[in-house]
Amino acid sequence: MTDLLRLLFNSLETGSVYALAALGIVLIFRTSRTTNFAQGMIGTFNAYIAAFLMLRYGFSIWLVALAALITAFATGIIIDTFIIRPAAKVSPISKQIITLGIIMVIIGILPWFFGVDAMTLPRFIPSSYSVTILGADLRYNTIFVIVLSTLLMAAMFWFIQYTKWGLATRVTASDETTSKLMGVPTKTVTMVSWATAAMLGTLAALFVAPRISVFANMLLTVQISAFFAGTLGGFSTFFGPVVGAFIISFGRNFTQFYISDIWGNVLVYTSILVFLYFKPYGIFGKKPTKKV
Amino acid sequence: MKRLKTIENFFATLSQSITKYPIVPFIIFGLLIASIGFLPHTGLMRWGTMGVFAYIVIFSVVAMGLNLLLGFSGLISLGTAGFVGAGALGLGVFINLGLPFEIAAVLVLVIAGGMGALIGLFSLKVEGIYLAIATLFVGEILRQIYTQVEIFGGQAIRIGAIRFFGFIELSMINQLQRSFLFLMITIMMVLMMIVMHNIVKSKTGRALMAMSRSQHAAQAMGISLLKYRLTAFILATLFATFGGIMYGLYYQNVPTTAWTLDLSLFVIAMVVVGGLKSIFGTFLGVFIIHGIPNLWLKNYFGDISYIFSGILIILVIIFYPYGFVYIWYDLKRLYYKYRQHLSKKKVTSDE
Numbered sequence: 001m002t003d004l005l006r007l008l009f010n011s012l013e014t015g016s017v018y019a020l021a022a023l024g025i026v027l028i029f030r031t032s033r034t035t036n037f038a039q040g041m042i043g044t045f046n047a048y049i050a051a052f053l054m055l056r057y058g059f060s061i062w063l064v065a066l067a068a069l070i071t072a073f074a075t076g077i078i079i080d081t082f083i084i085r086p087a088a089k090v091s092p093i094s095k096q097i098i099t100l101g102i103i104m105v106i107i108g109i110l111p112w113f114f115g116v117d118a119m120t121l122p123r124f125i126p127s128s129y130s131v132t133i134l135g136a137d138l139r140y141n142t143i144f145v146i147v148l149s150t151l152l153m154a155a156m157f158w159f160i161q162y163t164k165w166g167l168a169t170r171v172t173a174s175d176e177t178t179s180k181l182m183g184v185p186t187k188t189v190t191m192v193s194w195a196t197a198a199m200l201g202t203l204a205a206l207f208v209a210p211r212i213s214v215f216a217n218m219l220l221t222v223q224i225s226a227f228f229a230g231t232l233g234g235f236s237t238f239f240g241p242v243v244g245a246f247i248i249s250f251g252r253n254f255t256q257f258y259i260s261d262i263w264g265n266v267l268v269y270t271s272i273l274v275f276l277y278f279k280p281y282g283i284f285g286k287k288p289t290k291k292v
Numbered sequence: 293m294k295r296l297k298t299i300e301n302f303f304a305t306l307s308q309s310i311t312k313y314p315i316v317p318f319i320i321f322g323l324l325i326a327s328i329g330f331l332p333h334t335g336l337m338r339w340g341t342m343g344v345f346a347y348i349v350i351f352s353v354v355a356m357g358l359n360l361l362l363g364f365s366g367l368i369s370l371g372t373a374g375f376v377g378a379g380a381l382g383l384g385v386f387i388n389l390g391l392p393f394e395i396a397a398v399l400v401l402v403i404a405g406g407m408g409a410l411i412g413l414f415s416l417k418v419e420g421i422y423l424a425i426a427t428l429f430v431g432e433i434l435r436q437i438y439t440q441v442e443i444f445g446g447q448a449i450r451i452g453a454i455r456f457f458g459f460i461e462l463s464m465i466n467q468l469q470r471s472f473l474f475l476m477i478t479i480m481m482v483l484m485m486i487v488m489h490n491i492v493k494s495k496t497g498r499a500l501m502a503m504s505r506s507q508h509a510a511q512a513m514g515i516s517l518l519k520y521r522l523t524a525f526i527l528a529t530l531f532a533t534f535g536g537i538m539y540g541l542y543y544q545n546v547p548t549t550a551w552t553l554d555l556s557l558f559v560i561a562m563v564v565v566g567g568l569k570s571i572f573g574t575f576l577g578v579f580i581i582h583g584i585p586n587l588w589l590k591n592y593f594g595d596i597s598y599i600f601s602g603i604l605i606i607l608v609i610i611f612y613p614y615g616f617v618y619i620w621y622d623l624k625r626l627y628y629k630y631r632q633h634l635s636k637k638k639v640t641s642d643e
Contacts, residue, residue, distance in 0.1 A: 033447060035421055037557060043515045090613040092538055093368060098609050100557045111595045217591030224553060231425040262440040269429045269436075273414070276426055280418040 005136035007253050013142045013207075015249035016149035017052030020204040020227035021219070022233075022241035023153065024197035029235055030173035031193040032084055034095035038102040039226070040219030043081070043201030045106050046072040050206060051119035051214045058248025061122055065206050072202035084194065085187070110216055119207035145207050152203075153242060156196075170192065174217070232272055243283065248272075253286055314493075315486055319570070322482035329452075329474030333467070342474060344533050344586045349477050349603050350538045350576045352583060353484045355562040357531020360488070362560065363568035364497060365524040366504030367415060371427035372559045374434035377551030378404050379536020381438055384449035384546050397511060401530060410500060410528030412522035431556060438548045451544045463569045464544040477538045484534065485571055491527065492571075501523055565608045567615025576617050580604065 233240030386396030566577015
């Protein structure tokens, strides 16, 4: 029972992180028609800023997190304005490679700005604060991560579903040209999507940072899992990837614990592949209708 | 003016002879590249430069396979690195088991081709980003296996000197033998270029091209999607695996951790930056992505060189969305403009 609970808490926490990253990827995929491979890297860059501020000036984690979210917003806007918008006419595959270019630029910037030493970020709530349930430790920080992510995602869904700007996002996602004709400011929508996605990525980075440390590839696993979550849940809805994220996180943790450390991942991935063969557009995905 | 005419005539005869003997440019190109393998002996070139070129030669083959998929068939794969790794590591495992090089290579190709066929079958159901990420699943599964299964030897697998046909032994450590290894991989690359040229110009190539434009139209013309999707994926994995075998052959020490998503993305970048649907463009792309940073930028800027490569990729894609090789057409147009300009001048002077 203790193991089970521990696994449950752990999966919920990693699942929330994956879900945040996946939501960012889907947001950009829907509004800019590109797979953003740089999602993880943008988050990492801003986590570096947070860690650097903390190391240099000794600010508290809450303050540096706020600063990182603000810089994340700015990063998203800069990337959209200077890189993605001029490349609006290139094919989707070439756009993906542009995001690879962004990754390389950030990899080059990191040692230049912040030095080569790995940095650390503490938890939002120190790990000494914890509660024990049936023998399993549950950190308050874990609860904080889960609750904050859930609230944030709920707020985003509410925003997308019930506000005017959310409607603008949805119509931009479904047909950019038509919505432009209807007077929707698609440029602003795309820009804000990039900014939001960057902030989501940064949050994921800040949540992951205490477990590992702050280094260039810290979000690699998170990002790949986020892609998988998007595929499993389906890219055509905003909530599908979130469900996918939790399924992947649970599947991975439980198979790794109960079956085998080596083959857990392989098993989960293979079963998702088999699932995709029968349901090619994910759990909630619909087949896109194409006019000839 | 007269000189321009002679140059033009020269190019006209050249292009005529190329259409007659399409293999010639590949062979000339191969000879040029092969000479790089022997320049370090004369002291004109550093050994490191040759190493960079070996990498370029190897990844040209890999990128050509992806070009078949991406450029000619409009399908994308994020699992390329996994298959390059399969080639290199598989070769290592089989050679360490005591098999001769040739049999090991064939075995690896057969296994990888089988996996390619499976992905091809899968691609009939799934498309777009879902297919891309499905191939990423395959790549990740392969990466997990390489890094965690003991047979691949933890950090790296050592192959050591490779014996050809049972009697010629070539080792990476000996400088002269290394030059011959470089020659071998160059010959392999030229062969693959010729193979690729023949595939592209054949019925298969035309079918793939038709499929990339419109699946439905292609089907209406009697092109079997099943057959040609399978062909495209099998060919791409075979090229990637062949590149991996070349990697094992040249470097003779294969890391297990190098076959990540990043590498797959780099291979896509090579194709997109160099030139979709162009064989020499692919080589150019590999040169831009791997050669320029490692030959020059790293010397001057160190780690910061990544910034320049990144900016280079972004700029090339924004200005040449079909690949840098198409700059050739811009140059041609400029030349004709210049010639028109000249002839106009002549007319005015006659008056």
